[in-house]
Amino acid sequence: MTFRLLILVLCASLAGCLQSKPLSETQAIQLHQSLITIDTHDDINLNFATPDNDPGERGGTQIDLVKMREGNLNTAFFIVYVPLKASTPENDAKAQEDAQTKLDAINRMTEMHADQVGLARTSKDIRRLHKAGKMAALIGVENAYGYGPDLSKVSAFAEQGVTYGGFTHYGHNAYGDSSVPIPPLGDQEDHWGGLSPLGRDLLAEYNRLGVMADVSHASKATTLEIARLSKAPVIASHSAVFALNPIARNLSDEELIAIADTGGIVQIVAYDTYLKDPVPEKKEAVDALMHEFDVTRFTFSKLTPQQIAEFRLRMNAIHEKWPKASLKDFVDHIDYAVQLIGIDHVGISSDFGGGGGVIGWMDASESQNVTLELAKAGYSKKAIAKLWGGNLMRVMDAVQARAENP
Ligand SMILES: [Zn+2]
Numbered sequence: 001m002t003f004r005l006l007i008l009v010l011c012a013s014l015a016g017c018l019q020s021k022p023l024s025e026t027q028a029i030q031l032h033q034s035l036i037t038i039d040t041h042d043d044i045n046l047n048f049a050t051p052d053n054d055p056g057e058r059g060g061t062q063i064d065l066v067k068m069r070e071g072n073l074n075t076a077f078f079i080v081y082v083p084l085k086a087s088t089p090e091n092d093a094k095a096q097e098d099a100q101t102k103l104d105a106i107n108r109m110t111e112m113h114a115d116q117v118g119l120a121r122t123s124k125d126i127r128r129l130h131k132a133g134k135m136a137a138l139i140g141v142e143n144a145y146g147y148g149p150d151l152s153k154v155s156a157f158a159e160q161g162v163t164y165g166g167f168t169h170y171g172h173n174a175y176g177d178s179s180v181p182i183p184p185l186g187d188q189e190d191h192w193g194g195l196s197p198l199g200r201d202l203l204a205e206y207n208r209l210g211v212m213a214d215v216s217h218a219s220k221a222t223t224l225e226i227a228r229l230s231k232a233p234v235i236a237s238h239s240a241v242f243a244l245n246p247i248a249r250n251l252s253d254e255e256l257i258a259i260a261d262t263g264g265i266v267q268i269v270a271y272d273t274y275l276k277d278p279v280p281e282k283k284e285a286v287d288a289l290m291h292e293f294d295v296t297r298f299t300f301s302k303l304t305p306q307q308i309a310e311f312r313l314r315m316n317a318i319h320e321k322w323p324k325a326s327l328k329d330f331v332d333h334i335d336y337a338v339q340l341i342g343i344d345h346v347g348i349s350s351d352f353g354g355g356g357g358v359i360g361w362m363d364a365s366e367s368q369n370v371t372l373e374l375a376k377a378g379y380s381k382k383a384i385a386k387l388w389g390g391n392l393m394r395v396m397d398a399v400q401a402r403a404e405n406p
Contacts, residue, residue, distance in 0.1 A: 017343040017383035028375035031384060032368045036130050038075040038389035039063075039367070040164075040267040041140065041216075041238035043353030046098060048078075048105040049112060056113045062352035062363040065109075065116055065135065071367030074135045075126055075389060077164065077237070078106045080157070081142040081354070083301070084171040086185055092148060099146030103160050106139050119161050122400060123393035140214065140237055143169035144202055151198075154205045163396065164212035164237060167199055167222060170298065175199035177219040179248045182298050194225040207231045210403025212396060215239075215259065216269075219248075223255045232402040233264035233395045238349040238356070240274040241333045250274055253340060260341035265395045267349040268333045270358045270370075275325040275333055282322035289314055327360035327373040334387065335377065343383050347392050
């Protein structure tokens with residue numbers, strides 16, 4: 001793509017993120033094996049770290065400790081995510097219970113497999129674990145709905161290891177507007193016009209506690225407001241570029257620049273439909289399948305396990321006919337962000353377990369392919385190290401230093 005040429009011109013005056021002679025495959029593999037590699041978004045199921053779903057064994061999910069070791073993906077943020085439901089006392093209580101269940105599960109994994117993985121809260125922890133030959137698990141919160149209707153749980157979650165926290169998922173919530181409203185829940189295009197008053201208090205609480213504020217899934221107005229009001233750098237834990245695929249979930253140039261201006265970072269996500277708009281025939285096939293099963297993306301959970309298995313098989317056949325986005329598509333989004341906001345403000349995320357995965361990086365065991373693709377695109381060793389975690393650790397340090405010295 002022409003972006004690459006532009007990057008070459010830009011980087012000549014920046015950190016020299018591309019090199020004239022791309023790294024060889026052997027050099028790229030050696031580099032990958034030596035790096036701290038951080039993936040900032042990996043979803044887990046409610047039964048994570050139980051005998052039914054032991055991350056110490058190779059399972060059916062895209063990420064577990066076995067696959068991480070195989071792919072030298074040594075550091076991952078595991079996610080405390082709950083979906084938004086219509087606000088009733090039962091639904092709200094269940095969401096808070098599920099959030100606590102996931103938080104406990106991630107901590108339990110680090111106890112069950114302490115010989116392999118440790119909980120990290122700081123960049124020092126990540127480096128210490130890496131030096132000891134262990135993997136690092138970190139914790140992020142997706143959808144502030146899981147905190148409940150007030151901020152009383154936010155500091156308790158931080159004490160239990162949460163180092164980044166978001167605001168919304170799909171659907172506007174009590175904290176702010178989402179990039180993707182849910183009409184069946186009564187959502188209009190805008191509800192708050194950005195953050196709610198409670199959302200602004202949540203941001204202040206994140207800043208106070210040294211928790212990185214995450215704009216992924218937030219609406220444009222919400223994202224720009226977070227970037228404007230935050231007293232510390234902000235992150236997008238798993239987002240792609242609007243200019244390359246204009247869907248509401250992606251980040252516009254204005255948002256990318258606003259995030260970088262806080263000193264923050266955009267973790268480009270390897271998510272098929274965020275990276276590349278499916279061809280019309282594929283969209284029609286997916287719509288027909290959804291219609292046949294009488295579901296929307298918001299009502300998928302009503303299906304029985306057998307129906308879900310059948311649905312997945314049929315969906316896989318669609319992906320075979322019209323392939324998903326590739327690693328090249330993924331690196332195109334990285335290139336665009338690097339060109340616009342600079343190599344120091346870009347990173348990598350998969351969204352494994354939450355719909356992520358592109359051809360070549362379908363699970364954690366294939367993580368080395370990301371480095372190979374970046375090397376092929378001409379990124380230098382130094383630039384790849386920044387993308388894979390150096391930048392994220394810098395931002396984490398800055399956010400935590402800010403909390404200690406408000
Ligand atoms: Zn997400």
